[in-house]
Amino acid sequence: MNPRRSRRLPWAWGVAVPDVSECPGSESRVATRSVTTSARPETLFLWLCQLRRAPYSYDWIDNLGRRSPREPDAGLRALEVGQQFMTIFTLTDFVPDESIIVEMNPGWPQRAFGAIRLQYRIDRVAEESSRLSAIMWMPPIGRLLNRQRRYALAWGDLIMMRKQLLVLRGLAEQRNSSKAQ
Numbered sequence: 001m002n003p004r005r006s007r008r009l010p011w012a013w014g015v016a017v018p019d020v021s022e023c024p025g026s027e028s029r030v031a032t033r034s035v036t037t038s039a040r041p042e043t044l045f046l047w048l049c050q051l052r053r054a055p056y057s058y059d060w061i062d063n064l065g066r067r068s069p070r071e072p073d074a075g076l077r078a079l080e081v082g083q084q085f086m087t088i089f090t091l092t093d094f095v096p097d098e099s100i101i102v103e104m105n106p107g108w109p110q111r112a113f114g115a116i117r118l119q120y121r122i123d124r125v126a127e128e129s130s131r132l133s134a135i136m137w138m139p140p141i142g143r144l145l146n147r148q149r150r151y152a153l154a155w156g157d158l159i160m161m162r163k164q165l166l167v168l169r170g171l172a173e174q175r176n177s178s179k180a181q
């Protein structure tokens with residue numbers, strides 16, 4: 001493994017995500033994950049909207065063994081602040097075909113994972129390619145072993161988010177190629 005890359009893990013994976021600023025509160029830690037894709041931004045956004053109904057990562061872990069749907073529901077593009085995403089998040093902001101911002105639900109999700117804020121972002125990087133990124137702001141989690149808990153959470157998230165981004169990229173690229181035929 002590249003020693004330079006290993007220093008980035010678990011906080012950064014994939015291509016660099018430009019213009020990532022810290023979340024309000026100097027104690028927040030930022031983790032970024034990103035993939036490059038040939039899918040069009042509107043197709044990627046359609047698949048991001050599908051996160052309202054399924055997680056698209058390791059379904060046997062975070063979807064109770066049910067397979068995340070492989071056909072998109074176009075009706076899920078009708079976003080409104082306050083909608084649930086991936087069971088434990090609530091939509092707080094969005095820009096159609098560009099980004100979705102969700103925050104961890106209060107109660108047990110925040111006690112377990114912290115008050116996480118997560119942005120899925122689509123950036124056009126060339127005429128025929130885009131970057132799909134997930135940027136996670138992680139404030140402290142409790143008082144005991146805060147740094148260790150965030151570090152462990154970042155590793156767990158890296159595994160799950162990597163799978164999620166690769167699945168969403170694959171589904172979006174598959175949809176692009178089927179529309180082109």
